[in-house]
Amino acid sequence: xxxxxxxxxxxxxxxxxxxxxxxxxxxxxxxxxxxxxxxxxxxxxxxxxxxxxxxxxxxxxxxxxxxxxxxxxxxxxxxxxxxxxxxxxxxxxxxxxxxxxxxxxxxxxxxx
Amino acid sequence: xxxxxxxxxxxxxxxxxxxxxxxxxxxxxxxxxxxxxxxxxxxxxxxxxxxxxxxxxxxxxxxxxxxxxxxxxxxxxxxxxxxxxxxxxxxxxxxxxxxxxxxxxxxxxxxx
Numbered sequence: 001x002x003x004x005x006x007x008x009x010x011x012x013x014x015x016x017x018x019x020x021x022x023x024x025x026x027x028x029x030x031x032x033x034x035x036x037x038x039x040x041x042x043x044x045x046x047x048x049x050x051x052x053x054x055x056x057x058x059x060x061x062x063x064x065x066x067x068x069x070x071x072x073x074x075x076x077x078x079x080x081x082x083x084x085x086x087x088x089x090x091x092x093x094x095x096x097x098x099x100x101x102x103x104x105x106x107x108x109x110x111x112x
Numbered sequence: 113x114x115x116x117x118x119x120x121x122x123x124x125x126x127x128x129x130x131x132x133x134x135x136x137x138x139x140x141x142x143x144x145x146x147x148x149x150x151x152x153x154x155x156x157x158x159x160x161x162x163x164x165x166x167x168x169x170x171x172x173x174x175x176x177x178x179x180x181x182x183x184x185x186x187x188x189x190x191x192x193x194x195x196x197x198x199x200x201x202x203x204x205x206x207x208x209x210x211x212x213x214x215x216x217x218x219x220x221x222x223x224x
Contacts, residue, residue: 004155031210042116042201043156043214050210058211090155099144099205101212103155 003027004104006091012110019078021107023091030096032074034058034066036087037106043090049074050096081111115139116204118215126223131189133218135202138183142204146212147176147187150199159200160187192222 007022025032031050035043035058045058047066055066063085067075074093078085088108092101117136125131135145143164148156162169162176162185169176175188189196199219203212 009153035214040216042114042118042216043203045211045213048210056210092155094210099146099161099212100158103148103157105153105155 004091004093004102006089006104006107008107009105010108010110012112013078013081014112015082017078017081017111019081019109019111021076021078021089021091021109023074023076023093023104024072025074025093025102026072027093027095027102028071029093029102030071031094031101032068033092033094033101034064034074034076035090035092036060037090038087046076081109083111085109086111113138114216115142116202116213116215118200118202118218120218121216122219122221124221124223125192127194128191131187131192131196131220131222133187133189133200133202133220135185135187135215136183137185137204137213139204139206139213140183141206142213143207144205145176145178145185146203146205147174148201148203148214149196150201150217156201189220192220194222194224196220197222 033048049068091104094101146161147159150156
């Protein structure tokens with residue numbers, strides 16, 4: 001079974017803090033994704049990566065950056081957290097040749 | 113602007129009856145569609161997919177129908193079971209890229 005793990009289930013941070021969300025997958029997938037899920041907006045893609053050190057912007061990259069130094073790990077960074085970044089963050093991975101993505105359980109981030 | 117829309121936020125169905133979840137899209141370049149199922153406190157899990165060269169794909173109790181001229185797809189669950197109660201997301205991909213666009217989700221409740 002593919003396993004995608006995220007470093008925290010719940011996180012509370014203050015405005016202006018630098019926040020790191022970590023995601024690890026154990027199935028040697030090439031592609032990794034970061035989404036945020038908000039009520040009424042569904043899942044929106046922040047960034048994705050198709051290889052180590054490669055990254056592509058999604059629909060809403062502003063205020064975020066990512067890092068992929070190893071194939072199994074994809075980090076999402078909030079350089080200076082703001083209250084409008086309070087959300088559920090979902091990480092996913094997939095094989096290059098396959099369409100279906102495997103999701104982690106999500107991190108509920110609250111910025112106060 | 114939302115390219116993939118699920119206009120029904122919620123749906124209630126009696127156990128044993130058919131559940132029909134709908135999804136509309138605006139981008140005629142979308143060529144691959146997926147449905148995901150999400151339980152509370154878990155990440156979405158892949159359910160079923162369909163390529164734009166087909167109009168129907170079936171997997172056990174789940175069938176996805178694609179009407180390209182209407183830019184509409186639907187997920188049929190027959191017979192519905194209480195364990196099917198979850199939020200269902202449709203997703204669409206444009207061309208050969210890795211980015212999928214998700215709908216806002218429909219919360220299905222199957223009443224025993």
